[in-house]
Amino acid sequence: MRAKADTDLVRRQNRHIVLETLRLHGPMARVDVGKITGLSPASVTSIAHQLIAENALLELEDDTARDPSQRGRPAVRLGLNPKAALVIALKISIDGLEIALAQFDGEIIARKTYPMATYDMPAQLFGTTAISTVLSFLRDNRLSATDIARIGIATQGLADSRLGVIAWSPAFKVRSIPVTGPLESELGVPCSLANDANMIAEGLMARDRYTYTGTAAVVFVGYGVGMGLIIDGAVYHGATGAAAEFGHMNHVPGGAKCRCGRAGCLEAYAADYGILRSYNDIVDDDAPLSSRVDPLVMQALENAARSGDAKALLAYQKAGRAIGFGLARLIALLNPDRIVLSGPGTRALDLIEPTLRAAIDEGVVAELRQNVKIETLPIDTDMIITGTIDAALRHLDFEIFASGRVHNTVSLWENVN
Amino acid sequence: MRAKADTDLVRRQNRHIVLETLRLHGPMARVDVGKITGLSPASVTSIAHQLIAENALLELEDDTARDPSQRGRPAVRLGLNPKAALVIALKISIDGLEIALAQFDGEIIARKTYPMATYDMPAQLFGTTAISTVLSFLRDNRLSATDIARIGIATQGLADSRLGVIAWSPAFKVRSIPVTGPLESELGVPCSLANDANMIAEGLMARDRYTYTGTAAVVFVGYGVGMGLIIDGAVYHGATGAAAEFGHMNHVPGGAKCRCGRAGCLEAYAADYGILRSYNDIVDDDAPLSSRVDPLVMQALENAARSGDAKALLAYQKAGRAIGFGLARLIALLNPDRIVLSGPGTRALDLIEPTLRAAIDEGVVAELRQNVKIETLPIDTDMIITGTIDAALRHLDFEIFASGRVHNTVSLWENVN
DNA sequence: ATAATTTAATTTGACGTCCAAAATAATGTT
């Protein structure tokens, strides 16, 4: 049941859509905000007045884009105040921690990748190491933790975003690694943890808001197989925040052993290491190969397949069939309107696509199949970082609009300059 | 992006939660509505005044429940006006059409099952037959189509609720059967078509609103295997309204032939006819048996399995394994917090449950498995009808609250009496 | 019987929001 509504809710909602409009379309005049949102010019004026007073918005001076033959009073464009707040994105990988610093307008103003031997770390050590790494990053940028409004953290594997714990990840030997707890208590900054594929979906939505309004599944194929699920125009996180573990959706009961400890996961057939194993003809119940495969090795395998190596081609076909049946199952269950294939693995799309499409046709009834658009998108891994930033900023939009009072951890213009 | 808000939205929203509260908890005093919704007594008075004037609510006279030692001015209970509107639920089965007539308060005041040889019908004939059946039902109840505010239709198989067409159903030999189109144009009543398992989920939510707030999957096992998916406290319909075809989610690529025309669907192992086929040892690529199995036959098979018939037991175990792996895949993908097993097939739960649970444990990583509650619920098939009514009434709540003006097809008290 | 007490519902007045319309501002055109 929805909560009761009052005039306060009205203002919050309308402040929110003004912020969202400017974030989505970039700076524009008050009139244009009104046209897009449906708000009257009077209301836009009033809301903008508030948000400017709170330093969330700025009136832009540059009339460079102005047409000199345009009659009438010139429009004053409104834009997000880049200095309204700073957010940090953290990306956890098997061999390092990537940190990016972004302004309220989304511009990344600093980034650095720190080597970190995550795999052999005990569970408690990760938090303290991450804290000192972030602090060092902040020092290098002449900032302190109090200047940061929010930290978003993306990880491979199974993230329990409700508890802020990495339940399991290929980047770690151990399980149950607490992340947001130590970071929040030490740095005093609100943190959120999520799966990296979900953050790619966030990035995609930030980039192309009007395309992803219904239900879409974004598949990310590479060293692993991930998925971000967009349901009714919002990234779906599930009960504990671990949703859309497409890579560990079972493909064949009792099949190939997976990094996660189970047998027959889709990933064990379609991730880099799975394809390589197929090629090497290792029996299914062997332990999985080292989970990170050298890209050059994969490149060589692709070339071999393209130049007629039947065994190599078969390995890719097996991968395509696994992904295809996984998608067929997803289509039957969720009836999505769009599936996006992305990730480094799509370089070999010519090798896997025929069996992938055949498997979908074989695995799901035509009436369901025909309503879903399947497309390929060249998404670089950097979208994990940008998507994490987008998600953090959207959260701030909500905080700022929701309270009317700026959250106490949000650095206003005065604090930063 | 959400739409802009104004005072009109506030009233609509608050009218809606007042109606919803009364539908959920039954009649109560204005004060209590205020306590539950968080609205002030003044606002409840104002909203109730409007809704009473529109004949959506009534002040109840019966103070039977009143405690005579209760001091103070006696509370006047508000209740949904049973005569505010009438809705009809239609349930399409392979051999008949069930019709139920319900009041605005949800009480079913008439129902009848009409024999109808659906299976051999040409696609266009169903609509005209259904229309004349509904008209005959209405005549028997001294009503005309203009007295009906809404018709909800539930069907087995794949319903495209966006187009109002049955894409495919075991009740019909042909495909693409238009349903809402002919009914709406002939009767002049808004109609909606949905899958029967989705309507069971609607009924479950109407009964137990506070249990189903997050993500839950309701499995219905019987002559087929269906599923209703509740996501974020609302039944999920997917892009075309065909969502949650769990029964036709592939289990084994190239496996047993299914009624839908594909091979290896979960249903082909776990529905009555699938279990019977397993028992009869028919090779997988044979055509499926007749899709409706006599319950007595299934009863005999169950008894055989319980008294030590190894082949019969194996058939049930195969069914459990198919459902288990299907649920494992669903858990990996959606990370739900609740799975409900229901339907006539759960009579044999003792036979299928051990392999079902083993398959889940085998098919999904423990960290995901442990967060989902799996329970069994004795749901009778009648919940398809009641759930369809619940869904139709909730839609009316929305219409009434949304417009403030009662929809023109809604019969008010004056029209009916 | 009558007053006091208690609880429910309504009325009143203040406040916040949106919007239409009028007023003002800032430019180009004649």
Next chain:
DNA sequence: AACATTATTTTGGACGTCAAATTAAATTAT
């Protein structure tokens, strides 16, 4: 310099919620 045009702000009315005061309708106490 007056006019036309476009953007923004101001004004005043409509409508929502709510707190507080008032009214209503019962029981209990005297």
